[in-house]
Amino acid sequence: MSEYILEMKDICKSFPGVKALDHVSLQxxxxxxxxxxxENGAGxxxxxxxxxxxxxxxxxxxxxxxxxxxxxxxFDALQRGIAMVHQELMPIRDRSIAENIYCGRYPTKxxxxxxxVDHKKMYEDTQALLDDLGxxxxxxxxxxxxxTSQMQLxxxxxAVSANAKIIILDEPTSSLTQKEVDKLFEIIKxxxxxxxxxxYISHKMDEILKISDDVTIMRDGQYIGTWPAEGLTTDFxxxxxxxRELKDLYPPKINTPGETVFEVKDFDSVLDNxxxxxxxxxxxxxxxxxxxxxxxxxTELMEAIxxxxxxxxxxxxxxxxxxxxxxxxxxxxxxxxxITEDRRARGIFGVLSITDNVAVASLDDYLKFRVMLxxxxxxxxxxxxxxxxxxxxxxxxxxxxxxSGGNQQKVIISRWLAKEPDVLIMDEPTRGIDVxxxxxxxxxxxxxxxxxxxxxxxxxxxxxxxxxxxxIMVMCExxxxxxxxxxxxxxxKIMELSTRFKS
Amino acid sequence: MSEKTENKKxxxxxxxxxxxxxxxxxxxxxxxxGIQNPRFFSMANIKNLLANTSVRMVIALGxxxxxxxxxxxxxxxxxxxxxxxxxxxxxxxxxxxxxxxPNMEPMNMWVVCILVMIGFAITIGLINGLVVSKLHVxxxxxxxxxxxxxxxxxxxxxxxxxxxxxxxxxxxxxxxSFLNIPLIPxxxxxxxxVMLIMWFLYNHTPYGKKxxxxxxxxxxxxxxxxxxxxxxxxxxxxxxxxxxxxxFMLGAKxxxxxxxxxxxxxLFAIAGCTIGGVSVNGGTGKVSGILVxxxxxxxxxxxxxxxxxxxxxxxxxxxxVIVVAIALDIRKYIAKK
Numbered sequence: 001m002s003e004y005i006l007e008m009k010d011i012c013k014s015f016p017g018v019k020a021l022d023h024v025s026l027q028x029x030x031x032x033x034x035x036x037x038x039e040n041g042a043g044x045x046x047x048x049x050x051x052x053x054x055x056x057x058x059x060x061x062x063x064x065x066x067x068x069x070x071x072x073x074x075f076d077a078l079q080r081g082i083a084m085v086h087q088e089l090m091p092i093r094d095r096s097i098a099e100n101i102y103c104g105r106y107p108t109k110x111x112x113x114x115x116x117v118d119h120k121k122m123y124e125d126t127q128a129l130l131d132d133l134g135x136x137x138x139x140x141x142x143x144x145x146x147x148t149s150q151m152q153l154x155x156x157x158x159a160v161s162a163n164a165k166i167i168i169l170d171e172p173t174s175s176l177t178q179k180e181v182d183k184l185f186e187i188i189k190x191x192x193x194x195x196x197x198x199x200y201i202s203h204k205m206d207e208i209l210k211i212s213d214d215v216t217i218m219r220d221g222q223y224i225g226t227w228p229a230e231g232l233t234t235d236f237x238x239x240x241x242x243x244r245e246l247k248d249l250y251p252p253k254i255n256t257p258g259e260t261v262f263e264v265k266d267f268d269s270v271l272d273n274x275x276x277x278x279x280x281x282x283x284x285x286x287x288x289x290x291x292x293x294x295x296x297x298x299t300e301l302m303e304a305i306x307x308x309x310x311x312x313x314x315x316x317x318x319x320x321x322x323x324x325x326x327x328x329x330x331x332x333x334x335x336x337x338x339i340t341e342d343r344r345a346r347g348i349f350g351v352l353s354i355t356d357n358v359a360v361a362s363l364d365d366y367l368k369f370r371v372m373l374x375x376x377x378x379x380x381x382x383x384x385x386x387x388x389x390x391x392x393x394x395x396x397x398x399x400x401x402x403x404s405g406g407n408q409q410k411v412i413i414s415r416w417l418a419k420e421p422d423v424l425i426m427d428e429p430t431r432g433i434d435v436x437x438x439x440x441x442x443x444x445x446x447x448x449x450x451x452x453x454x455x456x457x458x459x460x461x462x463x464x465x466x467x468x469x470x471x472i473m474v475m476c477e478x479x480x481x482x483x484x485x486x487x488x489x490x491x492x493k494i495m496e497l498s499t500r501f502k503s
Numbered sequence: 504m505s506e507k508t509e510n511k512k513x514x515x516x517x518x519x520x521x522x523x524x525x526x527x528x529x530x531x532x533x534x535x536x537g538i539q540n541p542r543f544f545s546m547a548n549i550k551n552l553l554a555n556t557s558v559r560m561v562i563a564l565g566x567x568x569x570x571x572x573x574x575x576x577x578x579x580x581x582x583x584x585x586x587x588x589x590x591x592x593x594x595x596x597x598x599x600x601x602x603x604x605p606n607m608e609p610m611n612m613w614v615v616c617i618l619v620m621i622g623f624a625i626t627i628g629l630i631n632g633l634v635v636s637k638l639h640v641x642x643x644x645x646x647x648x649x650x651x652x653x654x655x656x657x658x659x660x661x662x663x664x665x666x667x668x669x670x671x672x673x674x675x676x677x678x679x680s681f682l683n684i685p686l687i688p689x690x691x692x693x694x695x696x697v698m699l700i701m702w703f704l705y706n707h708t709p710y711g712k713k714x715x716x717x718x719x720x721x722x723x724x725x726x727x728x729x730x731x732x733x734x735x736x737x738x739x740x741x742x743x744x745x746x747x748x749x750x751f752m753l754g755a756k757x758x759x760x761x762x763x764x765x766x767x768x769x770l771f772a773i774a775g776c777t778i779g780g781v782s783v784n785g786g787t788g789k790v791s792g793i794l795v796x797x798x799x800x801x802x803x804x805x806x807x808x809x810x811x812x813x814x815x816x817x818x819x820x821x822x823x824v825i826v827v828a829i830a831l832d833i834r835k836y837i838a839k840k
Contacts, residue, residue, distance in 0.1 A: 308726065332728040346726050349719035351786050360716045361727040363709035372707050415727070 004063075005030040005197045006051075006166055011060035013043075013050055020046045023060070024223040026216055028166065028197040033188060035200045035208045035229065038218035038241055039438075044201045045087060047218070048168045052084045053077045065165070075104070083164035085155045087171045087201075093144030098126035100143050101158045129161050133187055147273075148295035149175045156187060167191060168199045173207060174460065175294035177499055185211055203461075205234040219243050220436075250467035251442050255449035257286035257470050262423050262454050264305055267314035275301040275478040278314075282423075282456060287449045289469035290458040291494050297478040298458045299341050302425050306331045306338040318422060332361065335422035339412055339429060341458070343405065347412050350401035354393055355382045357400045357411050362418045385414035389444060406437025413444060424448065427458045442468050462491050476500045529799050536806045543809050546685050554677075556801045557690035558752050562765075563772040563779075563797050564701050564790065565745030568738040570776055571718040573785035574635055574642035576739065578649035579746055579769035582627055585657040586619050586750025587760040591666040594754075599668025603661075609670045616751045620744040627653065628743025632736030650769075657762040667759040677755030690752050697745065702790040714738065718785030774825040775800050783829055800824070 006028040013021040021043045028034045036044045050057040053071040062069055064080065071077045077084070092100055099106075102122050109118040126139035135153055143151060152175055159167045169188075173181050188198055188211060202208055208215060212229035217240045224240050242249060260281045267278040275297040282288040290298050303309045305316055307325040316323045316336075323334040331338070340346040349357050359366065359378045366381075368374045382396050389410040393403055400408055409429060416424060426445070430438045445468060449455050459465050465472050471485040474497035481500040484493055537543045562579055569576045592603040593615045627649065634645040681687040705711035717724040717731055725731055754760045773783075779796025781788030803824065807817045 306726075327730070328726055329728045329730055338726060340723075340726050346720070346722040349716050349723055349786070351719050352715060356712060356715070360712065360724070360729070363712050367709070372703075373709060373712065375707075 003029060005065060007061075007063040008047070008051060009061045009063070011047060011050055011062075012058045013046055013055060014058055020221050021050070021057075022221045022223075024218060024221070026199075027226070028199060029213070030165075030195045030197050031192045032213040033192060033198045033200055033211050035202065035212040035215045036218065037202070037208065037215060037237060038224075042218040042241070043221040044218055045170055046221075048084060048170060048199065048201065051077070052082060052168065078105075078162055078164075081163065081165035082168070083159035083162045083166070084168040085152075085159050085170060085172055087174070089148070089151050089155055091143045091151050091155075093142065095143060096123075096140050097130070097137055097143055097146075097154055098123050098139040100154060101126050101129070101161055105162075125161075129157055133157055133160065134183060149177060149180055152176060153180060153183070156184065160187065160191065164196060166197045166199065168201075170201045171203070172200075173202060173204060181207070205237060208237075209234070217241055249439070249463070251439065251446055253468075253470075254446050255285050255287060255470070257283040257449075258452070259284055261319050263317040265315045265317070267301060267304055268312045269297070269300060269304060269478070270310035270312055273478070274309075275304070275475075278475075278478075278480050280473050280480060280483065282454050283470075284454055285449050285452045286471065287445060287455045287457060287469045289465035289472035290456060290475065291460075291462060291465055291472050291498060292475035293498050294460065295477070296475040296498065298475050299427055300478075301475070302338060302427055302456070302458055303340075306336060306425065308338075332419060332421070335420075337361075337416035337419060337421035337424050339409075339416065339424070339426045341427035341431070343408055343412065343432070348400045348408050351399060353397045354386070354391070354400055354403070354411055355379065355396045358382045358385055358414045358418060361415050365418075381418050382414075385411075385417065389414055390440070404433075404437070406433040406440065409433060409437070409441060410444070413441075417448075421453070423454045423456070425456045425458070428460065429457060430459070430461070430464060438464075462494055465494075466490065474498055526795065526799060529802050532806055533802060536809050540809050543806075548805070548809075550680070550685055550688055552801055552805055553686070554688045554690050554756060555805075556798055557688065557694040558749050558756065559768070559771060559775065559801060560694050560794060560797045561697055561745050561749040561752065562768055563775040563793050564697060565742040565749070566769065566772045567701075567776050567781050567788055567790075567793055568705075568714060569642070569742050570773065570781050570783065571714055571785055571788050572735060572738050573718055573721065574735065574738070575646055575773070576631060576649075576742055577643065577646040577769050578627065578631065578653050579646075579742070579772055580765045580767050581650045581653040581657065582623060582743060582746035583750040583753060583765035583768055584760075584762065585653050585660070586623060586747040587754035587757075587764045588657055588661050588666060588750075588762060589619055590615050590751045591669055591754045591760040592660075594670050594673045595666070596668045596670050601664070601666075602668060603666065612670070612673045612676070612751075612755075616748065619751060620747040623743040623747035624740040626743075628740035629736060631743070632739035635739070636732040636735035654762065661760075661762045663762060665759055665761040669755070669758060673755050674758045677752065690756065693748070693752060697748070698790055698794065705790060710734075710737070715786055718782075718787070720786075770825060771800060771821075772797075774821075774828055777825075778828045 004027045008026040010023045010025060011021050012023060024043065024047055026036070026047065036047070038044050046055065049055045051062065051071065053073040053076055062071065069080065071080065092103065106117045107121045107125065108115040123139045130137055130139060135157060137146070137150065137154070143154065146154065152172060156172060172184060176184065192198060200212065209229060209232060214226055215229050215232060215237070216226040217224040217237065219241060261284045263281040265279045267275060269275045278301050292298050300309055304311050304314065307327045307330055316325055318334065325331045325334060349360065355378060358381065363373065366374045366377045379396065385391065386393065386396060391407050391410045393407060400411055403411070430441050433441065445455055445457065457465065457469060466489050471483055472489055472494060473483045474481050474494055476498050481497040542548060562583060566576050566579050594609050594612055595602045597608065631646055631649055634640045635642045676689055679689050681689055681692050705714070713724070713729045713734055716727065716729060717734055721731060750765065753765060757764070775797035776788065776793050777783060777796065778799055779794065780792035804817060804821065807820060
């Protein structure tokens with residue numbers, strides 16, 4: 001028996017247009033917390049999804065408990081004692097906490113051959129588990145009544161209840177308050193003392209250095225190395241993650257903000273637990289950041305401005321004029337464009353060509369004889385975009401789903417540039433994009449701002465916002481808690497504002 | 504999700520063979536049937552095939568826009584039936600004993616055709632579209648409800664009696680051929696014009712591009728400023744207009760109508776579209792593909808008739824073909840790991 005509970009060797013995985021994992025290895029000892037680090041898009045989640053059976057690896061071996069295994073799906077993984085807490089939660093909101101925790105493996109009792117769900121046992125066991133972990137919920141509460149961070153804790157309780165030998169935590173603290181993080185760390189300590197191995201994915205250096213035994217760093221789908229956590233420094237980790245000097249991460253600033261042109265006043269959501277009393281104003285040619293934890297309602301506020309979500313009050317002004325925005329069509333007519341957070345679900349048209357993806361928002365601008373599309377004009381616009389934003393594709397006819405994330409994002413940016421908007425709202429513009437492409441996106445953002453466009457960037461990556469923005473607005477639990485600029489644009493200040501209403 | 508598309512090349516090749524195998528099989532079977540019964544390749548039979556296909560193609564084109572936008576219209580067949588009945592009542596001979604409107608002169612058939620098309624678009628089509636887009640009733644249920652409503656209306660309108668005695672101008676037109684060339688039935692001319700219009704609409708207008716965009720990703724379409732509500736309503740209105748046109752054509756071809764006219768035709772139209780490459784998951788489909796799909800289905804039916812297969816069995820075979828075609832289509836979209 002080897003000293004490792006899990007060994008992943010030379011794992012490879014490709015998606016169309018991008019090699020997500022290139023011979024990556026990972027070794028986990030029982031009772032250890034092994035941190036997996038790397039920038040967004042480095043392949044951490046992909047590696048874990050390969051382990052958990054969500055993705056099928058192309059190459060490589062997985063040795064679990066001394067045996068080579070081939071995990072085919074999440075159910076198989078759970079059966080073998082591997083549990084995963086996902087970065088993006090998959091809650092069943094209308095069901096109770098207990099049903100969520102025991103989803104798919106409900107305790108049963110038998111009347112002869114007939115098996116029925118043993119609700120009593122399920123609720124009792126769940127309550128015992130929650131109490132044991134020090135979580136103050138009732139097993140019968142509907143999951144939907146919990147906040148995002150509370151759901152995250154329930155998700156972790158679910159992993160614990162599975163009596164897993166390995167627990168994968170993919171950015172578990174992204175929406176947690178400090179108090180909740182401390183609770184999580186207690187739970188992790190208990191798990192490891194029972195011999196459970198934990199794979200911990202996070203961006204937060206202090207957390208990593210605090211709880212890890214080992215640290216593995218990945219970059220652009222490649223394995224960089226594994227080190228014992230003790231003695232590691234933040235600078236060392238960042239240098240390994242980025243693979244080059246930090247100062248190259250962001251392009252030099254070339255935009256100069258002018259007069260205030262874009263104002264948002266008194267936005268209130270129709271929902272109770274969403275944004276409230278939100279007002280802010282942005283200058284012409286400014287890159288305006290929006291920071292906050294997961295669940296801060298940043299996306300919701302931006303989508304409400306764009307006419308995608310309902311509001312009970314709120315006005316948008318551009319150059320002092322009130323804009324009437326009821327739906328995205330109105331927003332676009334008024335010169336506002338939005339690049340959504342979830343590129344795959346709400347950005348790209350996967351089966352359509354790059355040409356169609358670029359032209360889709362501006363079709364009515366390319367008419368001849370009033371009804372007929374001018375394909376020549378469309379092709380000119382598309383080819384110009386491909387050149388200007390250096391979109392890497394074999395042909396404009398290529399289906400967009402075959403492009404890498406960075407190139408898909410550039411296609412979406414092209415879509416909006418064709419409409420020449422005054423205000424461009426970008427929600428997580430670099431999520432799931434590799435480091436090189438991120439730099440290009442930042443350059444594009446800078447150039448657009450220098451051309452006088454007003455840019456609003458929502459991001460969960462604080463360094464990114466600090467690196468490219470002129471000012472950063474911070475939200476917490478649906479309210480704007482402050483706007484920082486200059487000296488105040490640092491992680492500590494932003495973090496403090498992000499957790500203003502959290503206990 | 505991008506992981507679904509890995510091994511794409513290999514998978515598409517298999518898919519390509521499977522979908523084309525259907526066409527190859529049909530051609531092979533046609534040759535087989537032709538040898539068994541040489542009348543299969545007779546002028547009369549081919550003309551009959553073309554006339555049948557013409558009507559079915561118009562219905563399939565009508566439903567295709569709805570399908571591409573990820574919706575459905577199960578009221579298609581009943582709409583065709585009601586339209587056929589209405590056209591017939593307005594085009595009965597004055598000397599026919601059972602004339603529904605005894606004192607009314609038969610109208611000009613083309614005026615009837617246009618009026619019924621417009622009438623269907625702004626009533627049934629509009630209502631279907633509103634129910635699906637504004638009330639968010641799933642298209643399957645909404646249009647199924649409309650199916651029985653339209654049937655009820657047809658029963659009331661016709662008094663559950665067959666409608667005959669159509670003016671010769673109308674029936675002769677449907678039986679006739681363009682310039683008396685037997686291989687070009689008049690019905691096929693109408694269908695060709697509709698195909699051309701639909702091809703133009705789908706490929707050369709913002710409407711078409713927006714339709715594919717909505718089918719490809721409705722959420723992204725909304726974010727891109729496409730008015731999905733309006734588009735959905737228009738798609739149902741176009742569909743209803745084409746169903747009405749098909750009813751006009753079918754009434755003339757049959758020489759008389761009843762409330763049961765075109766019952767169940769929506770299933771054949773959906774099958775034709777799917778066999779021809781319109782995905783039930785939306786976003787794809789070409790006019791040329793739909794023609795192939797409808798033709799394949801019609802040829803299959805005629806072949807079975809020629810082989811003397813019992814009608815009961817032809818239903819079973821048709822059902823199997825529909826399910827298999829859609830199963831093959833779905834295969835392309837099932838998550839691959």
